[in-house]
Amino acid sequence: MVTRTNHIPSVFPGKQxxxxxxxxxxxxxxxxxxxxxxxxxxxxxxxxxRPTRKNVTFFPTTAAAESAGYRACRRCEPERTTARPDPQAxxxxxxxxxxxxxxxxxxxxxxxxxxxxxxxxxxxxGFKRVLGVSPGQFAKxxxxxxxxxxxxxxxxxxxxxxxxxxxxxxxxxxxKSSASLGMTPRVMREGGAGLLxxxxxxxxxxxxxxxxxxxxxxxxxxxxxxxxxxxxGLRKQFNRAQLLAARGNTGWLAEAVAFVTSQMTEHPLAAxxxxxxxxxxxxxxxxxxxxxxxxGETRSYSQVAxxxxxxxxxxxxxxxxxxxxxxxxxxxxxxxxxxGSLTGYRWGxxxxxKLLTAEKR
Numbered sequence: 103m104v105t106r107t108n109h110i111p112s113v114f115p116g117k118q119x120x121x122x123x124x125x126x127x128x129x130x131x132x133x134x135x136x137x138x139x140x141x142x143x144x145x146x147x148x149x150x151x152r153p154t155r156k157n158v159t160f161f162p163t164t165a166a167a168e169s170a171g172y173r174a175c176r177r178c179e180p181e182r183t184t185a186r187p188d189p190q191a192x193x194x195x196x197x198x199x200x201x202x203x204x205x206x207x208x209x210x211x212x213x214x215x216x217x218x219x220x221x222x223x224x225x226x227x228g229f230k231r232v233l234g235v236s237p238g239q240f241a242k243x244x245x246x247x248x249x250x251x252x253x254x255x256x257x258x259x260x261x262x263x264x265x266x267x268x269x270x271x272x273x274x275x276x277x278k279s280s281a282s283l284g285m286t287p288r289v290m291r292e293g294g295a296g297l298l299x300x301x302x303x304x305x306x307x308x309x310x311x312x313x314x315x316x317x318x319x320x321x322x323x324x325x326x327x328x329x330x331x332x333x334x335g336l337r338k339q340f341n342r343a344q345l346l347a348a349r350g351n352t353g354w355l356a357e358a359v360a361f362v363t364s365q366m367t368e369h370p371l372a373a374x375x376x377x378x379x380x381x382x383x384x385x386x387x388x389x390x391x392x393x394x395x396x397x398g399e400t401r402s403y404s405q406v407a408x409x410x411x412x413x414x415x416x417x418x419x420x421x422x423x424x425x426x427x428x429x430x431x432x433x434x435x436x437x438x439x440x441x442g443s444l445t446g447y448r449w450g451x452x453x454x455x456k457l458l459t460a461e462k463r
Contacts, residue, residue: 117384117418118133118135118146118160119155119158119160119169120149120417120418120421121133121146121417122146122152122158123152124417124418124421124423125146125147125148125149126146126147127146127415129145129146129147130145130146130183131145131164131183132145132146132160132377132390133160133161134146134148134157134160134162134163134167134180134183135155135158135160135161136158136159136160136161136167136170136172137157137158137218138157138158138159138296139153139157140153141171141172142172142173142174142175143161143167143168143172143173143174143175143180144175144177144178144180145165145175145178145180145183146294147178147179148175148177148179149178150175150177150178150245158208164180164181164183167180172353174422184195186402191229193218193220193224193225194220194221194225194228194229196219197214197218197220197225197228197237198240198244200217201214201240201241201244202235202244202247202248203298205241205244205245205247205248206245206248206457209241211225211226211237223358225237228255239383239387239461240383242383243382243383249314278391293307296380297316297340297342297343297344298316298317298343298344298346299315299316299321299336299340299343299344299345299346300314300315300347300348300355301313301315301322301333301335301336301345301346301347301348301355302347302348302355303329303332304359304363306325306359306362306363306366307363307366308325308362308366308449308453308455308456308457309325309327309453310325310326310328310329310332311323311324311325311326311332311359311362312324312329312332312333312335313346313351313355313359313362314336314338314340315355315358315378315452316378318429319375319376319377319378320375320376320377320378320379320429320431321340321360321378321379321427321428322336322339322360322379322428323362323427323428323430324336324427324429324430324449325449325450325453333345339427357375358375358431361375361430361431362429362430362431365430365457365460365461366456366457366460367460368463370397370461373449377428377431379427379428381425384415384418385422385424385425387410388406388410388419388422388441389419389422389426389432389434390424391406391409391410392406392423392426392432392433392434392436392437393432393433394435395436395437397461398461398462399436399438400436400438400442400458401437401438401442402437402438402439403416403419403420403423403435403437403439403440404416404440406419418436420437420445423437423448424446424448425449428449429446429449430457433457434446434447434448435453435454435458436458436461444458
């Protein structure tokens with residue numbers, strides 16, 4: 103395997119992108135992002151308008167960005183930024199490269215430490231601090247990335263890609279990575295084209311709601327002012343999929359509508375249906391933590407970060423809440439400001455207040 107040194111490893115870019123979205127000044131000097139459409143590179147805290155994710159590439163140094171043909175932004179002047187390398191970044195980078203190269207193998211932490219010369223405690227602490235996930239979670243992401251690369255190769259059978267990526271069976275692939283996969287392997291190989299998503303729109307105490315499903319599970323629950331707005335949002339979210347209005351409210355659609363509606367009553371239902379949502383490993387951790395918050399209670403963003411063992415990732419937690427595609431099922435409305443303020447909510451602060459009021463009865 104050829105080691106690429108001119109840009110940041112692409113298996114887990116989610117943390118860098120989140121820092122760009124938040125204009126995180128603490129990340130200045132750690133990396134730089136470049137925009138393909140403008141051929142300009144910036145530091146994470148640049149005040150310019152945020153680009154679209156598909157146009158962004160990350161680089162560890164200004165020299166790497168310039169060697170790739172990008173020029174410095176005149177607004178944030180990234181070339182004047184003093185680099186502040188993490189003292190453990192080199193060691194963690196060595197471990198990530200090892201995990202990617204051996205993504206198709208089952209590796210123990212002791213074996214990784216021995217092969218890379220990095221202590222086990224350093225690996226555990228460094229991964230949490232630098233990447234925000236555990237080594238095991240990174241390894242799962244690396245295995246999934248290997249599968250994605252394999253399945254996109256011409257004339258490669260899906261079953262061959264599954265085994266070559268280190269999964270013992272197709273069921274192991276779905277069991278371990280369905281939330282990150284976000285779609286079936288065949289649909290993924292075709293770039294999402296041909297994915298059939300059925301949806302239904304229904305009235306709820308929180309206004310009009312759309313529920314969308316794939317053959318795997320619920321992929322979206324959202325609120326809006328009108329049906330046209332909801333359908334437009336769904337088309338934007340799944341721009342290469344075939345959308346089909348459901349005939350009748352049955353199956354997972356019916357269960358999801360009943361679940362969300364029940365959350366405003368004294369006898370709420372429990373969610374028993376599967377989800378089919380795409381997420382980074384860190385987002386998955388945040389969403390699972392939110393689902394552990396008891397009904398009628400709230401947590402602050404900093405408390406959630408503490409529970410995840412990553413107290414400095416408050417903004418990343420907020421970003422994961424904002425990226426939640428399934429309203430109420432993943433109860434991001436139960437996360438509030440440190441002073442108890444409602445802060446923001448993807449589907450409106452008024453809906454957030456209604457949900458919290460109903461849950462506290």
